[in-house]
Amino acid sequence: MSTPVMTMDAEALKCLVDSPNADLALIDVRTPGEFETVHIPGSCNVPLDDFTANPAEVLAKLPGKPLLICHSGSRAAKAQRALQDAGLEHGTVLSGGVTAYQAAGGTVARGIQRWAMDRQMRLTAGSLVVAGLIGAKVISPKAAWLSAAIGGGLVFSAVRDSCPMISVLGKMPWNKTGK
Template structure:
């Protein structure tokens, strides 16, 4: 792999800089790529919810509605960085990622719109993975081959870290608990178009 093949890190923007931009007359478009349930729990006022899987699937359609400065937001910055790569591949310039995501935003005491509280997706993954590992290790005291379930979960988590993807997280995001209000392409494009008027 050469230096030219190495993906560049997305341009980061810290909470203080984003707050200054939002207070100026040149506010960027805020795109929150978390699940609708996470977005409903807490989000930056004025942001738009475009879940990462929807963004990846429809990045070409979204490109036409995102021609100004765009700041991508998620819980910690990981999913926003993935969204930046997808949109950059579609030819969208002027992309930045909020460093530390909504977690850093809230820690700085910046304003948030809140709704029904839910566990964050990452916390749900830790609970499910940990519970499966614990149960399979305990079960292996009676049925020795159950230890391989724990090994499979460990392997999956290792792969998730190396590939920066999470199959368990994607599966959990589809649960009704995490869906929140319906977010589809037509709704997103309508909201983005309405602001331009």
């Protein structure tokens, strides 16, 4: 049985961020492109794949207690599970992510605007399904297998709570930063 997810709401984080004595390490586990688009000032960007590869190494470089941040809380919860699996003190997840923090009036830093990863995934999956259906009507009935493969991939993603399409999208040039 896994340990429950420890969360902090956006209002509580606003109070802590404004406090000079806060002993928090804000770790944003989104892609570098998402982080550049909008992030909480003072947060450190460690993409989820990098974080889960070696959470102990990441935490050794950061002072304070880890507060894990993503777009909505889902990827941050995965990072928290990686900490638990490594036997480390598990971090706290910002409930609702950067989205909730912004909605609560928290100050954010903005850069080049990009779509969130889940939105990119929905556009890509939907476009491929439509392409498969059109291809089945216009080119060959076998093109419908593209739609079936995307549907199967989405089921797999839901069951495994991971998304290979998001991993691929995260490596696309528009999701990288100029650094």
